[in-house]
Amino acid sequence: MRRWPLSAHGVTRWLIAWGLMCLTALAALPVSAAGQTEELLIGIEPEHNIFKQMERYRALAGYLSGQLGVKVNLTIMSRYGEVIKRFKSLNLDGAFLTSYTATMGIRELDLQPVANPVNRNGESTAQGYIFVRKDSGIRDVKDMEGKSIVFVDPATMEGYLFPLAYLRQRGITDPEKYFNRFIYSGSHASTIFAVLDGRADIGAAKNTVFDKLVDNDPSIAQELSIIARSPKVPEITLCIKNEIAGDLRARLSEVLLRMDKTPQGQNVLNQFEALRFIESSKADFATVEAMALEALPGTAEHGKE
């Protein structure tokens, strides 16, 4: 028998590559607006289960194509933050971005935030949690010295930027020296499981993923203790590039904001696991921008390892 060391990143990459192939094939299939000359290519940041994510977004893309009379294609990225790096090379017209990448996109690419989905709990925002096992004996930052910490990805607010800012506020300016191990899991759920299993002592991840896992398995709440919470910021935002014609941008916004008013739109929202979309603006990202400056002072390019 052969033992193969398996890194979470390795499997994630494989999974996403497979997902990309599926999406490429899907993109080639005619959607309801087949035959139209105009097209929009929208990027998506990967979630823990990209197969499920693909299904959700496919329904939305089909609806938007039909309503706009413009074929909407989707492409899923291999990791958080890559949308920004590849926006130009992939000729993306827009992307559904998490808060930190949206902040970077607004600043570096002058992207325009259009709308945020409101999830089934009525929330359009998310926040970061820093958590430990209850039996770990860790209560605050001073107990963390010499322990292991797991982040999600350098391009996430909840799983990197927030814990970094939190540590810096408490005098920890070099986490790589303060902790004995400093790792990235690649997804919010993996970060939570790593701490649950004892594969890491401290974790930082998004509250919506955390709460969903707790809903499915209440024992998680009994085992983990949340020791810090970030401010709430938009969870997912559709941002589009400035070059998109003003009328198309306005129509896109209108279609999204009115989706919950029609049975067809409600049906798609249900598949998308959202109640409705709400309007977004650049001001929504001021908190993240301030956090980035605090967490990574003097760093010109945020979100890079």
Place this chain on the structure above:
Amino acid sequence: MNTLLRPLLSILFAALVVLAAAPPDAHAQKRIGVILTGDIPYYGAMHERFIAELGRRTAGGEKIEIILQRPFPNAISWSNAARKLIAFDVDLIVTYGAPAAQAVIHEKSRIPLVYAGLYEPDQAAVAGKNVTGCGFKVPLSSIIRYFKGFKAVNTLGIVFSSVEEDSVRQYETMKELAAQQGIKAEEIDIRSRVDLDKLKTKNWDAVFITGSSLVHLLLEDIMEILRKEKIPTADIFPDFSEAGVVMTLFQPAHLQGETAAEMATQILLGEKPGNIASHTFRDTELVFNLVAAKHLGITFPINLLIEATEVIK
């Protein structure tokens, strides 16, 4: 008489002065008694690392003799092993697993004891001024979580040995966790080979194997029965012998071996065990055995595989 006695006394005095001024023998021998229960690969890995680390720490210093006892996992054998080491008047006793440590403590010897491989040492009856050591804790709830990730689990068999206190504690904890999740837990108490027949009587959805020495001595037989019944298993000891455990969540052995060696060295240098804090390791590794799973017709979802630190295929 005086003419003969004076030079003799002078020589004797000079000799005493030289002896008093001489450094202590740098190669004086210390003896460590070790109780390594049965032939448990997990404990074997700890001991291997203990010896290597001890050698590194004491290189060039005192010679150390290791007296190894390998008792069968039962109360009489553990007790006999402890008594033998006490009779040898070793300088230090090192044990792996809770029952061996408890057998030494039961003898009320003044010989210092360093334990390793104990499950939740702070919950075990191993405290004492001559005792220190290290152990581990594995979050058992994760085992249930991963089981449910690839199979519906309504009944969970728990293999343990009622002659081993830490194995009983693991059984009780797992039973409580299973109840919280609406899973019916059933005990499979292994006290001797005869008890293996208990494994043939029921068909559980999954079976959890506690960290019992006796159970692990019989692991291959246990796995053979469960394989025939197509029941997936999880263990908190690594499956070094590749008996076919589908999922293992364990604390790596080398850290406990190294820590035990560090503690042993400190004690041999004169530190009192009571001054050395015990330690519980909580870091774990998660291994999925895809070969064993395939034999049972189980396919791991990719989301589950992502969490593994290692897969066997």
